[in-house]
Amino acid sequence: MSANAHESSGIGGAAAPHHSHKKLYIITGVILALATVVELFIPFIEELGNSRGPILVVLAVAKLAGVIGIFMHLKDDRTVFRLVFLAPLVMAVLAILVLGLLGMPHFAAYGGGYVKLAPAKSLAERGFASEHGSAAAPAAPAAVQPFLTEAQLDEALAAAAGDLSAGKAVFTANCAACHGQKAEGMVALGPNMTDDCYVHGGKMTDIMGVILNGVPGKAMVGWRPTLKDDQIRDVVLYLRSLRGSNIAGGQPCQGEKM
Numbered sequence: 001m002s003a004n005a006h007e008s009s010g011i012g013g014a015a016a017p018h019h020s021h022k023k024l025y026i027i028t029g030v031i032l033a034l035a036t037v038v039e040l041f042i043p044f045i046e047e048l049g050n051s052r053g054p055i056l057v058v059l060a061v062a063k064l065a066g067v068i069g070i071f072m073h074l075k076d077d078r079t080v081f082r083l084v085f086l087a088p089l090v091m092a093v094l095a096i097l098v099l100g101l102l103g104m105p106h107f108a109a110y111g112g113g114y115v116k117l118a119p120a121k122s123l124a125e126r127g128f129a130s131e132h133g134s135a136a137a138p139a140a141p142a143a144v145q146p147f148l149t150e151a152q153l154d155e156a157l158a159a160a161a162g163d164l165s166a167g168k169a170v171f172t173a174n175c176a177a178c179h180g181q182k183a184e185g186m187v188a189l190g191p192n193m194t195d196d197c198y199v200h201g202g203k204m205t206d207i208m209g210v211i212l213n214g215v216p217g218k219a220m221v222g223w224r225p226t227l228k229d230d231q232i233r234d235v236v237l238y239l240r241s242l243r244g245s246n247i248a249g250g251q252p253c254q255g256e257k258m
Contacts, residue, residue, distance in 0.1 A: 024070060025071065032066055036063070057096055064089070144209075145212075146208040146209050148205070153204040153236065153240075156237055157204075157237050167234035167235045167238025167239070170231045170238070171183065174227065175235065177189075178190035178219055178220070179192075179193055184249055184251060187251065191251060192250040194246055195243075195244070195246055196243060196246075197254055197258070198255050198256060199254055200215070200255070202256075204240050207236050207239055208236045211227075211232055211235065211236065212232065
């Protein structure tokens, strides 16, 4: 009997039984299809807010692991081959998350403010010049005007009757990364919102204007493209309700005391 015949034989010369992976492939395929459907809907689920970016990254990695591990049999390979694949994958995922933390809008609540710690530089400082040889400053976008008057905001605050939970939820999801979980402020990022001091005016329309437009050269970005009108109104009312509460451990006064 040849060596090849021995290799293909089981005990007593019987052929080794073949283990079908059909069932595993079908289950994996269904899971991957469902994950793809979820990915298609996630960008439209506004309730997820800034969590949409990280969720999509996790789903993409899980799908890749399913394809490589099951359909390409990586799970059955030797450990060294799994490490060769997994090490670059882990580094790629970390790179995506770090870049997301620094710049992607959907990651803003997880650290987007930190990229803005670097001082804003002019075009001349960055080495760019206009066609005439001098640095050309980019055109400033038109300011977005508050869509409610001070009187209307006063009425809305009175009508809220102390229930400012909606505004608090918007603040926690979008503003706490720079202003602190209790609006106490953070060094070099967002000022204390619980004292009586305001850099850009303390009226509710002033607060709304800053939220809508942001502050050029500072960590404060304009939230008009991200938040809905009612979310902006709610967070303005919530911030106005914090005035004078002076939470313990808050950042010192910045700007003019009201």
